[in-house]
Amino acid sequence: MHVAEITQPVTDLPGVGPTRSEDLSRLGITTIGDLLLHVPREYEDRATPVPFAGAEPSRAVNTVAQVVAHSYVGGGQKRTLKVHVRDETGIGVLVCFGRNFLARSLPEGKTIRIYGVFTHRYGDLQATAFEFEDAAAAPRKFGMILPVYPLAGSLSQSDLRKATAAAVRRYGRNVTQELPNSLVERRGLLPTARALEAIHLPASLDEPAKGLKTLVYLELFFLQLAIGIRSAERQRSSRPPRSLPRGFADRLAGNLTFALTADQQTVMREIVTDLEAGIPMARLLQGDVGSGKTIVALLSALMVVEAGHQVALMAPTELLARQHADATARLFAAAALDVSVALLSGTISTSSRKPLITAIASGSVDLVIGTHAVFTPDVAFRNLAYVIIDEQHRFGVLQRAALLQKARRPDVLFMTATPIPRTLALTVFGDMKVSSIREMPAGRRPIETHLARHGNEAKVYEFVRRELAAGRQAYFVYPRIDDTGALALRDAESMWQTLQDQVYPEFSVGLVHSRIADEQKRETMEQFRRGELDVLVATSVVEVGVDVPNATCMVVEHAERFGLAALHQLRGRVGRGVHQSYCFLVYAEELTDAAKERLKVMHATTDGFEIAEEDLRIRGPGDIAGTQQAGYLRLRIAVLARDMGTMNEARTDAFDILEVDPFLTGPAHVPLAKSLDAARAMNRHTPFSYSETEEST
Ligand code: ADP
Ligand code: MG
Numbered sequence: 001m002h003v004a005e006i007t008q009p010v011t012d013l014p015g016v017g018p019t020r021s022e023d024l025s026r027l028g029i030t031t032i033g034d035l036l037l038h039v040p041r042e043y044e045d046r047a048t049p050v051p052f053a054g055a056e057p058s059r060a061v062n063t064v065a066q067v068v069a070h071s072y073v074g075g076g077q078k079r080t081l082k083v084h085v086r087d088e089t090g091i092g093v094l095v096c097f098g099r100n101f102l103a104r105s106l107p108e109g110k111t112i113r114i115y116g117v118f119t120h121r122y123g124d125l126q127a128t129a130f131e132f133e134d135a136a137a138a139p140r141k142f143g144m145i146l147p148v149y150p151l152a153g154s155l156s157q158s159d160l161r162k163a164t165a166a167a168v169r170r171y172g173r174n175v176t177q178e179l180p181n182s183l184v185e186r187r188g189l190l191p192t193a194r195a196l197e198a199i200h201l202p203a204s205l206d207e208p209a210k211g212l213k214t215l216v217y218l219e220l221f222f223l224q225l226a227i228g229i230r231s232a233e234r235q236r237s238s239r240p241p242r243s244l245p246r247g248f249a250d251r252l253a254g255n256l257t258f259a260l261t262a263d264q265q266t267v268m269r270e271i272v273t274d275l276e277a278g279i280p281m282a283r284l285l286q287g288d289v290g291s292g293k294t295i296v297a298l299l300s301a302l303m304v305v306e307a308g309h310q311v312a313l314m315a316p317t318e319l320l321a322r323q324h325a326d327a328t329a330r331l332f333a334a335a336a337l338d339v340s341v342a343l344l345s346g347t348i349s350t351s352s353r354k355p356l357i358t359a360i361a362s363g364s365v366d367l368v369i370g371t372h373a374v375f376t377p378d379v380a381f382r383n384l385a386y387v388i389i390d391e392q393h394r395f396g397v398l399q400r401a402a403l404l405q406k407a408r409r410p411d412v413l414f415m416t417a418t419p420i421p422r423t424l425a426l427t428v429f430g431d432m433k434v435s436s437i438r439e440m441p442a443g444r445r446p447i448e449t450h451l452a453r454h455g456n457e458a459k460v461y462e463f464v465r466r467e468l469a470a471g472r473q474a475y476f477v478y479p480r481i482d483d484t485g486a487l488a489l490r491d492a493e494s495m496w497q498t499l500q501d502q503v504y505p506e507f508s509v510g511l512v513h514s515r516i517a518d519e520q521k522r523e524t525m526e527q528f529r530r531g532e533l534d535v536l537v538a539t540s541v542v543e544v545g546v547d548v549p550n551a552t553c554m555v556v557e558h559a560e561r562f563g564l565a566a567l568h569q570l571r572g573r574v575g576r577g578v579h580q581s582y583c584f585l586v587y588a589e590e591l592t593d594a595a596k597e598r599l600k601v602m603h604a605t606t607d608g609f610e611i612a613e614e615d616l617r618i619r620g621p622g623d624i625a626g627t628q629q630a631g632y633l634r635l636r637i638a639v640l641a642r643d644m645g646t647m648n649e650a651r652t653d654a655f656d657i658l659e660v661d662p663f664l665t666g667p668a669h670v671p672l673a674k675s676l677d678a679a680r681a682m683n684r685h686t687p688f689s690y691s692e693t694e695e696s697t
Contacts, residue, residue: 001174001175001176002175002176002178002674002675002678002679002687003033003036003037003172003175003192003196003687004033004675004678004679004687005033005678006031006032006033006036006171006175007031007032007033008031008032008171009021009030009031009032010024010029010030010031010032010034010035010163012032013032013035013163013166013167013170014162014166015159015162015163015166016163019153019154020155020159020163022153023152023153023154023155024152024155024163026152026153027150027151027152032167032171033171035163035164035167036164036167036168036171036172036175036196036200037215037636037637038149038150038160038164039199039212039215039637040147040148040149040199040200040208041148041149041150042148043145043146043147043148043202043205043208044060044115044145044146044148045060045062045145045205046062046115046141046142046143046144046145046146047062047143047144047145047204047205048062048205049062049063049064050062050063051063051087051088051089051090052065052087052089052090052091052092052118052125053089053090054089055092055117055118055119055125057117057119059117060115060116060117060118061092061114061115061116061117061118061127062113062114062115062142063087063092063113063114064087064111064112064113064114064135065085065086065087065092065111065112065114066085066086066087066109066110066111066112067083067084067085067106067107067108067109067110067111067112068084068085068086068091068108069083069084069108070082070083070084070103070106070108071084073095079100080095080096080097080098080100081095081096081099081100081102081103082094082095082096082126083096083102083103083106085112085114090125091124091125092114092118092124092125092126092127093124093125093126093127094106094114094116094126094127094130094132095126095127095128097128106132110134111134111135111136112132112133112134112135113132113133113134113135113139113142114130114131114132115130115131115132115141115142116129116130116131117129144203145202145203145204145205145207145208146161147160147161147164147199147200147201147202147208149161149164164200165200165201167200168196168197168200168201172193172196172197172200173193173196173197174193175192175193175196176192176193176671177191177192177193177671178192178671178672178674178675179192179218179221179672180668180669183653187217187649187653188210188213189210189213189214189217190210190211190214192214192218194211194214195210195211195212195214195215195218196211196215197211198210198211198214199211199212199215212637213646215637216637216638216643216646217646217649217650218687219635219636219637219638220635220638220643220646220647220650220651221650221653221654222675222676222679222687223635223650224650224651224653224654224655225654225657225658225664225672225676226676226679227431228431228654228655228658228662229658229662229663229664229676230431231282231431232658232662232663234279234280234282234409234431235279237279237280237409238278238279239278239279239280239409240278241276241277241278242276242307243276244272244275244276244303244304244306244307245303245306245307246303246306247306248302248303248305248306248337248339249299249300249302249303249306251335251336251337252298252299252302252331252332252335252337253299254335255331255334255335256295256331258441260292260295260296261292261437261439261440261441261442262439263287263291263436263437263438263439264292264295264296264437266435267285267287267296267435267436267437268296268299268300270283270433270435271283271285271296271300271413271435272300272303274411274433275300275303275304275386275411280409280410280411280412281411281412281413281433282412282414282431282432282433283412283413283414283432283433283434283435284414284415284416284432284433284434284435285297285413285414285415285416285435285436285437286415286416286417286434286435286436286437287415287417287436287437287438288417288437288438288440288572288607288608288609289417289568289569289571289572289573289608290440290441290444290572290575290576291417291437291438291439291440291441292437292441293390293415293417293437294324294327294390294415296437297313297388297390297413297415298328298331300386300413301313301367301386301388302337302339304385304386304411305339305366305367308383309383309384309385309386310360310363310365310366310367310368310381310382310383310384310385310386311366311367311368311384311385311386311387311388312367312368312369312370312375312381312384312386312387312388312406313367313368313369313370313388313389313390314370314371314372314375314387314388314389314390315369315370315371315390315391316371316372316390316391317371317541318345318346318347318371318373318518318521318522319521319522319525319541319546320371320390320391320546321343321345321369321370321371322343322345322522323525323546323547324369324390325341325342325343325369327547328341328367328369329341339366339367340364340365340366340367341365341366341367341368341369342356342359342360342365342367342368342369343369343370344356344357344360344368344369344370344374344375344379345370345371345374346370346371346373346374346518347518347519357378357379357380360379360380360381360382361380361381361382362382363381363382363383368381375406379406380406381406381407384406384407384410385407385410385411386410386411386412386413387407387410387411387412387413388412388413388415389412389413389414389415390415391415391416391417391418414432417569417572417608418565418568418569418608418612436609438609443578444575444576445575445579445580445581446575446606447554447571447574447575447581447582447583447606448580448581448582448583449571449582449583449584449585449602449603449606450582450583450584450585450603451559451584451585451587451599451602451603452584452585452586452587453586453587453589454557454558454586454587454588454589455589456586457557457586460555460584460586461503461504463553463582463584464535464553464555464584465504467552467553467582468504468507468534468535471550472550472551472552472553472579473528473531473533473534473535473536473548473550473551473552473553474534474535474536474551474552474553474554474555475535475536475537475538475542475551475553475554475555475570475573475574476495476499476535476536476537476538476555476557477492477537477538477539477540477542477554477555477556477557477570478490478491478492478495478537478538478539478557478558479491479539479540479557479558479561479562480492480539481493481513481514481515481539482494489558489561490557490558492511492513492537492538492539493511493513495537495557496509496510496511496537499535499537500535504534504535507534507535508532508533508534508535509533509534509535509536509537510524510527510528510533510535510536510537511524511536511537511538512524512525512536512537512538512539512541512542513538513539513541514539514541521541524536525546528548528551529548531550536551540562540566540570542570542573546573547576548573548576549576549577549578550577550579551573551574551576551577551581552574552575552577552579552580552581552582553574553581553582553583553584554570554571554573554574554581554582554583554584555583555584555586556570556583556584556585556586557586558586558587558588559585559586559587559599559602560587560588560591560592560595560598560599561595562598563598563615564598564601564602564611564614564615564618565611565612565615567585567598567602568602568608568611570583571583571602571606572608583602585599585602585603587599594618597614597618598618601614601615601618616640657669657672664676675687
């Protein structure tokens, strides 16, 4: 049995009822298999004795001591018990804030085991947070290595320890080892069941690292196997090479107000070569925001449409899908192209959706543009042959898969403005070919980026006023929608009022964020695009793809709270026209080192490829739990920046196996094939990993 096959709900475990299972689900844990893969963030060493004499702020005391005295500090309500205890090396003081009742369980003369961080204060060696148990009884929480888990809700460490221990004992120990023994030995791994035990119930301090390495390896190994097999399957699904007609594409190209850049032409050739080849295309098109990926996608789509097939273009947001549809309709109309384009939007009414779906099914719609929300099972195509996925990193693997299933062996073009660092491109997207547009259309001036400390933003506002007065437009972006009260953060709603009423009363200011109704949001965006609004206040909903060439100022307040990729995307909203553009990053006083580095990078370069490499470097090994990995692939256990070495090992090993046994039919590889099948049946692309869409606000 593979871990992913342990699909029993966590509520099957003792002590896990509705409340705890609700809290666990917030950690992404619903099955016992999920729980087994919940990796502790650190461990407490309750096995190695550390006497009072060995206490350090970074080293907890773990000793056996006798209660020698009680005393009290403060008076009245605040009277606080201090329990003085002595081990062989000295005296420690347990400060029992709010726990004076401990006087009874810690009488003078009693011997206890103690664990806690002790520091020197007021002449004493004291601890305010500590755990103890009766030394006369058998150890329950001592003499072992205790995992410390990421928590959620009202879960306690002890809840999780109990649940994972039960999960390991009842289920984890039955997990089979799918890897051939030779690999386990060569890479210094543990059998899978042992690895789970080493993670959750380690017998010594060096076990967790070995267990973790094994789980990371397994996750990446299966990922690479899945990639390799997907690639082999595509190679197998060959078709006769074809020659595509170019009439429509030439007509559109001839009608553009600009000429394609050399990079766009190269990329176009690469795509067409793939589309005409005997094996379906899987290509990643990367190019900075504004580099002109869309027109390339449309030109290639027209060739497939002219050949009599349907094409789907999937965008990550409603806004972007609509923008693509509008721009496409305008371009096609201007070139007098008789190609029917439909926007299949999540917000259209059921009554207009029905005929649209019928039209798609009958083949009378050539190009369907929409978001993932609309490619539901009721949408069937007559002959979908080419799928283009814009800003691919915003989609989960499953959402992409759902769309791809609507076609037989479609050609697929993934587009992204978040360039994949080279190392990742080779590994995670290892079965795809990569095209890059590095050159910006002629006439674009590099955006000037300025950093401003919070408090100096008046100068920024004045600068922006001059731009507005000259007829340009500006974005103001905030990390929050409204004032949650919890943090002293500026938010979009309050600043919209401030900017409109106090800062720019002579201009018109609009507001968009994800809680504004779609209809209203659309209207506001449209007004901004038409120039009827001078300023657009927003959250990061404007991050992806919005195209208003007349906008020259991007002001991001609390820039320290945005990731590099997001900042780069935001900056890409300006500099799209002929005017000089500016990006102002306004930051708060207190900056973390990482935030400081991010701002420096933004100031130093506008090259998206460089920014992506820097992003990976800055996030570095500290970025555990993988929550920040969105953008590429969200892995459950592995952290790509940290585990690149293991990734390379896993890739080599997986491809070595596929080299001799491409479809894992050999007897030695049957367990691997079974695990992959199980994962597929569960709609996961590997038994370990999964990926989800990231909400943009
Ligand atoms: P991306 O999707 O890569 O961020 P877009 O495709 O939205 O970029 O293109 C940005 C803008 O540049 C669009 O308005 C588009 O019409 C324009 N554009 C594209 N290619 C060229 C070119 N070669 N010369 C001038 N403008 C271009
Ligand atoms: Mg785009």
